[in-house]
Amino acid sequence: MIRTVITGVTGRMGGTLLRLVRESKDLELAGATARQASRLEALGVSGGEDLGRVLDSARAQVVIDFTSAEASVAHARQCAERGVAMVIGSTGFTPESRAEVAASAKSIPVVLAPNTSVGVNVVIRMAAELARVLGEGYDVEVLEAHHRMKKDAPSGTALKLAEVLASALGRGQEDLTFARHGQMGARPKQEIGVQTLRGGDVVGEHTVYYFGEGERIELTHRATNRDQFGLGALRAARWVTGRTPGLYDMADVLGFQRTS
Numbered sequence: 345m346i347r348t349v350i351t352g353v354t355g356r357m358g359g360t361l362l363r364l365v366r367e368s369k370d371l372e373l374a375g376a377t378a379r380q381a382s383r384l385e386a387l388g389v390s391g392g393e394d395l396g397r398v399l400d401s402a403r404a405q406v407v408i409d410f411t412s413a414e415a416s417v418a419h420a421r422q423c424a425e426r427g428v429a430m431v432i433g434s435t436g437f438t439p440e441s442r443a444e445v446a447a448s449a450k451s452i453p454v455v456l457a458p459n460t461s462v463g464v465n466v467v468i469r470m471a472a473e474l475a476r477v478l479g480e481g482y483d484v485e486v487l488e489a490h491h492r493m494k495k496d497a498p499s500g501t502a503l504k505l506a507e508v509l510a511s512a513l514g515r516g517q518e519d520l521t522f523a524r525h526g527q528m529g530a531r532p533k534q535e536i537g538v539q540t541l542r543g544g545d546v547v548g549e550h551t552v553y554y555f556g557e558g559e560r561i562e563l564t565h566r567a568t569n570r571d572q573f574g575l576g577a578l579r580a581a582r583w584v585t586g587r588t589p590g591l592y593d594m595a596d597v598l599g600f601q602r603t604s
């Protein structure tokens with residue numbers, strides 16, 4: 345059994361992960377964190393507010409962390425100090441905070457994935473392939489929709505899609521456009537647009553549009569609950585436990601060639 349700690353267990357993903365780890369045959373819950381330790385009792389789990397202290401008593405092999413970018417940076421440092429592997433699903437990283445996770449990943453193996461659903465990762469791969477095959481004659485746009493409680497925008501998945509599309513088309517960060525308003529002028533050929541919708545209880549939807557002359561291709565993934573994110577995270581946890589230190593992503597877990 346792989347001894348697993350879940351951070352932010354009172355969150356939407358934390359709750360999903362707790363149920364899936366409890367249902368799993370090869371992962372066991374070694375502890376959990378919550379910002380208010382009093383809430384752990386109601387869930388019937390042992391743990392505390394500080395990951396470092398939880399790890400010191402839990403003999404954990406892997407931490408699954410879906411909290412926030414800021415919290416994940418601190419959690420990665422605490423795991424690195426104790427040699428515990430990690431799966432980080434948090435989004436909202438800046439280049440600087442991502443670099444801090446990468447620094448921790450010099451001493452522990454870390455899977456950092458803005459989307460742990462296997463289906464989404466297949467779509468990311470297909471999106472890059474479609475862009476490569478279609479080439480320059482198509483205008484590429486990414487649209488994402490999420491629930492009203494989501495804090496970061498655009499989603500980590502939309503950013504990843506934009507990154508792999510740019511790489512497939514030989515374009516760079518400077519070609520990404522995150523919103524349009526006012527007198528923008530005609531759409532530059534090189535542009536890759538990334539647009540965000542927020543509302544209700546939308547779990548997570550991503551569409552890549554390829555607008556051509558006389559045709560339009562749309563590649564869509566819709567999550568209708570959080571289980572596939574959780575199951576993918578458990579798969580990543582099995583894969584990363586005992587691995588050589590380094591920063592990995594779901595492409596590594598799934599044995600795909602990296603797209604960017």
Ligand SMILES: NC(=O)C1=CN([C@@H]2O[C@H](COP(=O)(O)OP(=O)(O)OC[C@H]3O[C@@H](n4cnc5c(N)ncnc54)[C@H](OP(=O)(O)O)[C@@H]3O)[C@@H](O)[C@H]2O)C=CC1
Nearest residue numbers: 352354355356357379410411415433434435458459460573
């Ligand atoms: N990779 C993937 O496939 C997916 C990624 N995500 C990402 O995972 C993250 C969590 O999403 P979700 O579960 O919906 O969010 P929630 O707000 O429901 O849960 C976040 C949890 O993390 C805790 N937390 C937040 N900030 C801190 C902090 N600074 N220190 C310690 N704990 C903290 C929260 O505690 P408290 O309850 O006290 O606020 C809460 O328990 C987001 O970044 C989201 O984008 C989400 C779904 C799938």
Ligand SMILES: O=C(O)C1=N[C@H](C(=O)O)C[C@H](O)C1
Nearest residue numbers: 435458459494499500501548
């Ligand atoms: O916050 C969410 O809910 C989600 N966040 C991830 C992201 O930012 O890409 C993945 C998923 O779509 C749900």
